[in-house]
Amino acid sequence: MSEIGRRFTARRVNRKEGQRRAQESHSCCSALLVASFGKVTIVQGMASLKRLETEFPILDPDFQSFCALRGIFTVQDFLIRDLQSLVADAEQQPSSERFMQAINQVLYVIDGLHQPWLNGVDLMEDAQKNKHVLSTGCEGMDFLLRGGLRRGQVTELAGPSSSGKTQFCLLTASTVAYKHMGGVIYIDTGNSFSAKRIARFLNQISCPASEEMQPRVLQEVMNSILCHSVYDIFSMFDVLHCLESKLKYQMCRGDNDERLIIIDSISSLITPILGSSGSQGRALMVSAMSLLKKLAHEYNLAVLVTNHTVGGDGGIPKPALGESWKTLPHVRLLLSRDCGSNTYQVSLLKHPSIASGKAAKFIIND
Amino acid sequence: MEVGRLPISAALKGKLVSAGYTSLSLLSSLSPSHLARDLNISENEALDILNHAPHDGRIDTSGGHHIISGAQTAWDMLHEEELLTRITTSSVDIDNILGGGISCREVTEIGGVPGIGKTQLGIQLAVNVQLPVHCGGLGGKAIYIDTEGSFMVERVLQIAEACWDDMLANNAISQNVHAGQVGMQPKDFLENILYFRVCSYTEQIALINYLDKFISEHRDVKIVVVDSITFHFRQDFEDMALRTRLLSGMALKLMKLAKKFCLAVVLLNQVTTKYAEGSFHLTLALGDSWSHACTNRIILYWNGNERYAYIDKSPSLRSASAPYAVTARGIRNNVSNCKRIKLM
Numbered sequence: 140m141s142e143i144g145r146r147f148t149a150r151r152v153n154r155k156e157g158q159r160r161a162q163e164s165h166s167c168c169s170a171l172l173v174a175s176f177g178k179v180t181i182v183q184g185m186a187s188l189k190r191l192e193t194e195f196p197i198l199d200p201d202f203q204s205f206c207a208l209r210g211i212f213t214v215q216d217f218l219i220r221d222l223q224s225l226v227a228d229a230e231q232q233p234s235s236e237r238f239m240q241a242i243n244q245v246l247y248v249i250d251g252l253h254q255p256w257l258n259g260v261d262l263m264e265d266a267q268k269n270k271h272v273l274s275t276g277c278e279g280m281d282f283l284l285r286g287g288l289r290r291g292q293v294t295e296l297a298g299p300s301s302s303g304k305t306q307f308c309l310l311t312a313s314t315v316a317y318k319h320m321g322g323v324i325y326i327d328t329g330n331s332f333s334a335k336r337i338a339r340f341l342n343q344i345s346c347p348a349s350e351e352m353q354p355r356v357l358q359e360v361m362n363s364i365l366c367h368s369v370y371d372i373f374s375m376f377d378v379l380h381c382l383e384s385k386l387k388y389q390m391c392r393g394d395n396d397e398r399l400i401i402i403d404s405i406s407s408l409i410t411p412i413l414g415s416s417g418s419q420g421r422a423l424m425v426s427a428m429s430l431l432k433k434l435a436h437e438y439n440l441a442v443l444v445t446n447h448t449v450g451g452d453g454g455i456p457k458p459a460l461g462e463s464w465k466t467l468p469h470v471r472l473l474l475s476r477d478c479g480s481n482t483y484q485v486s487l488l489k490h491p492s493i494a495s496g497k498a499a500k501f502i503i504n505d
Numbered sequence: 506m507e508v509g510r511l512p513i514s515a516a517l518k519g520k521l522v523s524a525g526y527t528s529l530s531l532l533s534s535l536s537p538s539h540l541a542r543d544l545n546i547s548e549n550e551a552l553d554i555l556n557h558a559p560h561d562g563r564i565d566t567s568g569g570h571h572i573i574s575g576a577q578t579a580w581d582m583l584h585e586e587e588l589l590t591r592i593t594t595s596s597v598d599i600d601n602i603l604g605g606g607i608s609c610r611e612v613t614e615i616g617g618v619p620g621i622g623k624t625q626l627g628i629q630l631a632v633n634v635q636l637p638v639h640c641g642g643l644g645g646k647a648i649y650i651d652t653e654g655s656f657m658v659e660r661v662l663q664i665a666e667a668c669w670d671d672m673l674a675n676n677a678i679s680q681n682v683h684a685g686q687v688g689m690q691p692k693d694f695l696e697n698i699l700y701f702r703v704c705s706y707t708e709q710i711a712l713i714n715y716l717d718k719f720i721s722e723h724r725d726v727k728i729v730v731v732d733s734i735t736f737h738f739r740q741d742f743e744d745m746a747l748r749t750r751l752l753s754g755m756a757l758k759l760m761k762l763a764k765k766f767c768l769a770v771v772l773l774n775q776v777t778t779k780y781a782e783g784s785f786h787l788t789l790a791l792g793d794s795w796s797h798a799c800t801n802r803i804i805l806y807w808n809g810n811e812r813y814a815y816i817d818k819s820p821s822l823r824s825a826s827a828p829y830a831v832t833a834r835g836i837r838n839n840v841s842n843c844k845r846i847k848l849m
Binding site for chain 1: 515516518519520524526539542559575576578579580581582585586610611612739746747749750753754756757758760761763764779792794796797799800802817818820821824830
C-alpha cells in the first residue's frame, strides 16, 4: 500500500475536480492522448485491459471484471478514474494482493508511455546538435528569419492568392534538396507542384551563369524531392503516418536524411471541415498540427505550411482558419506581392525569439 | 492506415481518428459493442464500420519503404510533364503565353467581364480537345457543364465547321494523310461533347460528385468545362460559412478529378466589384477563399478596343498577356481591324 500510496501522491487528482474536468474533456482527451503519445504506444494507450492480458498475464479476467464493475475498460479509463477509491476497493477484495500487483502493472505500463524528461542542458545540446536552420534560398527571407527555417519548428506562410506562396515553397524545396542534401516531402493539394520550375530553380542555384546543370546531378537532387497529392485531410493523415513509420525505421538505422516537409496548402484541406456543427473540424486541425509538430521535433524536420487569407476589418487581408489556428504554428509570416512584379514583401506575425512586425522584401527571378 | 478510405460519413471518420483508430489493423480485432462504447455511437453504426473494414487487416510492413506509397519523385514528374500534351486554344498568341495551351492535370480558371468571350473560349476548347494530337488536341471527348444556359448549339456547329476546315487545310498543306481522322465530319464534333445543364447549387455539387463515376466509365473524356462555376453560389446564400465549405470541397474534388484521370478542368468565372484600399476594382467572384481553388488563372480584359488574356496565377508560367479576337470562326489571333462594337 505504501508503494502505491507514494505513486498516488505524485499523481493525485482532486476527485471532484478531476471527474468534472474529465467528463468535459473526455472527447478532447482522446485527441490529446493521440497527439502526445507515439504511434506504437497509441495501441497501448487505447488498449483494453483484455488486450494487455496477453502481454501481462497478471491482468487476469478476475481483475478485468473487478475493473469493469467500476467502468474501467482501457488504460485511458485508468487515468481518468479515481485511483485511490479503486485501491481502497481492491484492498477489500479477497484476492487483494493480486489486484494490487495488477494495478501496479498497469501503472507501470502507463509510466512507459510518456516521453523521458529533459532538462535545460539536454535541450540546449539537442538544439545545437540537431535543430539547425535551413536556408530558404531567398536572401530577404533568410535575413528576416535569421538564417532560415529552423528544424523542429512549424512555419506558416499566409498570403492572398497569387502572392508567391507556391513559388516560395518550390524555391525552398530546391534549395534544401541542393544545398543541404536533404530529402523534401512536398504534399500538394492543388496540383501546383511544377517539376519544370524546380529544374529552373536548381539551374539558377547551382550555375548562376545560366549554364545547364549536369543531368546526373540534376536527377540525384530531384530524386530527393518527393511529391504527394492529397485532396482531403484523412489522406494527409495517412501520408503523415506512413512518413512517421518510415522515419522511425530510418532513425533506427541511423541514415535519416529527410529535412523538410512542405504542405501546400493546408488551408484547402481544413476549410471544408471547419465550422460545421460540432467541433470535429477544429479537432482534426489541432491533431494534424500536433502530429506535424511531433514529427518536426522528434525527427528534426522543418515544416512549412501555407495558408490563404480572407478579408478582415477594413478590407485588409488576414490569414484564414480562424482564431484557434493562430496559436498552432511556431512561426507565422504574411506574404504579399507588388502588383505584377517579381518583388515580394513578407512580414513576421509571430516568432518564438524574434520581435514580430519586422518586414523584408525579396525578389524571385523567373 | 486506411480509415480515410472507408465509405462512412465524415463525422464517423472524425470520431474514429480522434479516438485513436487511425489504421484498420487496430479495428480488426474489435467487437462492435466495444467500438460502439469507444466512439459513443450506436451498435448498428459500429457494426457498419467493422463490416467495411477488410478482415485480413493488411499490416503495413514498415521499413524498407524508400518511397511512401503513392508519392512520385520530382525527376519522374519532370519527365511526365514533358510528355503531357496541351489543348490548343486556336489563338497562337494565347497558346504561346500558356506554353502550348491548356494543360492537363490542372484546374484552370478563366474569368472576365460579360461579353469578353469566356463562353466562346469554353466552346472552342470543347471542340479543340477532339482534334487529333498532331493538330493540337487530345483526341478525346469533352464534358460541358452549363449553369447559365449560355451554350448555343448552333454556335458550336459553326465553330466545329471552321475547325474542320482548318484541319483539312493544314492536312493538305503538310500532306499528312490520316484518312481515318480526316473522315470526321463537323457533326461528329457535336457528338463528342457531353452536355449537362444544372439549375441549382445542389445539382452542381451532386453532378461534380457523380463525375468521378461517370468519367471512369467514359475514359476518353479529356476536358471538363464548367460555365460558370460561380453562378449558383452568388445568389440567395444565407449561410456564408456553408458556402465556403461547399466551395472548397468542390474545388478539392475537381483537383482530384484532374489529377486522377489526367484531364484538363476549365472553370469559367464572373467578375464582381470589390472595395479595397479606398477604391472599387474588379475581381473574380466568390471571394478570396475561392481564388485559391485553381492551379492557373487567366483573366480576360479589354484594353482599348481589343481583347487581352493575362496570366494571373501559375506555378510555372511567367506573367504575360496576349491579344486575341472572337470571330465567326471562333477564337483566333487578333487582327488589328477587329473592333469592339459599341452600342450607342
